[in-house]
Amino acid sequence: MAQTFDYDLVIVGAGVGGHGAALHAVACGLKTAIVEAAEMGGTCVNRGCIPSKALLAASGKVRELRDAGHLGAMGIQVGGVAFDRQAIADHASSVVTKQRDGLTNSLKRLGVEVIHGWARVADSQKLSITTAEGEKTVTAKDVILAPGSVPFVPPGAEVDGKTVFTSDHAVSLESLPPWIAIVGSGYIGLEFADVYSALGCEITLIEGLDQLMPTFDPDIAKVAQRTLVQARDIETRTGVFAKSVTPGSPVTIELMDAKTKEVVEVLEVDACLIATGRVPATKDMGLETLGIELQRPGFIPVDDHLAVVKDGQAIPHLWAIGDATGKMMLAHTASAQGMAVVETICGRPRTINYNAIPAAAFTHPEVSFVGMTEPAAKQKGADEGFEVQSVRAYFKGNAKAIAEGETEGLAKVIFRPDNGEILGVHIFGLHAADLIQEAANAMAQGTTVRDLAFSVHTHPTLCEVLDDAFKRAAGAGGGH
Incomplete structure (x- = not known):
């Protein structure tokens, strides 16, 4: 007699990874529940990406408006610029609330049951959840663990939250x-x-x-x-x-x-x-009941398909995604992992190409990258017997950057001249976080620098900085 479960899928953790997995699971026809002990949205929405970008946006405007030399070069004069610290903080808080409400409402709209409580693994297909009403046990054909991470505080540092x-x-x-x-x-x-x-x-x-x-x-x-x-x-x-x-x-x-x-x-x-940095939030999840040994400093061991591993073997029906896996501690990595696990659960096994996942620091100007640094690429080349080259293109020659008065920066493409494979792309400059996506998509698809050198880029735009770099790489022999 077939075993019956409360749900097809239960996800522990309603951060970006858990949310993405839940949305895709519903799209695939799975009866889904999500368990969250704190605020919906996890670190990214409440204490990470979203509020920090709101602060960066507001403070960036202050910096820009106070740069009299930059504005004066474009014929603009601005009087004294003032700001209200609390109003900037309120702006960040408001953005968080909107994002969190949007996330919560999307789950509700799709019929995902949200259980507020602390979940512990009782078995690979069973969770014991401590809720405000008491203990509750739920079963699921598959369980995804997405507990996220917390800031790492080194020994010797005492945090009081104020100073x-x-x-x-x-x-x-x-x-x-x-x-x-x-x-x-x-x-x-x-x-x-x-x-x-x-x-x-x-x-x-x-x-x-x-x-x-x-x-x-x-x-x-x-x-x-x-x-x-x-x-x-x-x-x-x-x-x-x-x-x-x-x-x-x-x-x-x-x-x-x-x-x-x-x-x-x-x-x-x-x-x-x-x-x-950050460390996984994997304490008190009951993993020891299954004999799972966490990897320092608390990462959940997983295989290429993100199945939780014990003694080198995948535990059926138990998966982990996000920061707790230690792959790349980025919100969009967690989301991609969640979708990949759901695909695997549905009989369409999918893995993640971490080398093609971009990342960015949202400074002014921004820093972004995908793939390997040049030292890492050269080490790989030395180990595997292929040559590595790099080319640079600069924002100071880009028409759009000149028009904006934002010419500080460069794009660097690291590649194999024998076959044109892109090994890494790094950008510092205006809108670098947006520009990196073209390179990330190219690496995911295996597009060579020669192919990219013949792709047409809108003029005048910042993306022509990458166009310039790809043409230089092709001219250096990439893909010939």
Whole structure:
């Protein structure tokens, strides 16, 4: 006798990944429920992408309107520019509410049952959920775990949410500290440095590695630092870790040399943002009941189809997506993974090409990339026996960028000259986050630089920067 289930699919976590999976599951005819312990929308909608972009949009306008030299070059004169911190914070909050309501309503409209509570895995097809009304057990033919992530706070840093805080707190913009230290120069640190500097704060950027922006392509990082850090008079400390961060007035930060481990400086600042990355939120999910061993610092082990793995074997009907898998901690990665799992559940197995997933930092100007950095590509080439080349094209020669008065930046294409395969594309400049999509789609489809060199780009547009780069790559032998 066939086993009966409460649902075809239950998803744990109503972030962008869980939401995307739920929408696709309904489209595929699956009876679906979603379990969420906190706010609908997860990190991205409530404490990440959405509110931070609203803050960046508002603070970016302030920066632009205060740049008398830039505006004057176009014949524009603006008087004194003022802003209201609370109104900017309210703008971000309003955008969050609209996005969260839209997400919730879309689930309701499609008939996805939303269960508010904390879910634990009781079996691969059974969940025990703690709700406000008490314990509840639900069964499903398939279960997707999408618990997301939380900010990583390094040992020695004490967070009080007021003077020492993470991005979770920073998106509410409760204050504008006269002098703020930001620990970490990844995309979170860079974006908040952009916001705070535009609104008049002094900033000290602290990075444990020897150079700022260590995860970015070195050429892009070098150019971006000139505009995003040096031109804004942002202080920097590299090669040092924050051994201790103590809240108060002032906040005290002990800086330890990364190599010698000795304290080399003590900073006293008004506030400190801890922007040292994120870790999976996988505690107390009941995974130990199935004998699943999490990978440090708590990632759920999965196979290529995102089935949860135990002792090297996929557990039938149990899947994981999003930040908790440790693949790429990006909202759109989680959404793509959710759709891929639903496809696999429905008998159309699909995997994700992570090398073709783009990412961006929404600074002013923006930074974006897809694929490998040049050092990583050259290492792969050395390991596998093929040559790697790169070309650059600059915004300063682009007609649209010149018209906008925004000519700072470049696009870099990394490719194989023997067959024209694109290995990575990195952009720093106006609207880089939008421009990268053409490169990402090309990499996903296996389009060569020679094919792209003959594709027609609208004139005059910023996308001609990439057009220029593709033509240079083709001229260097790409795909011949």
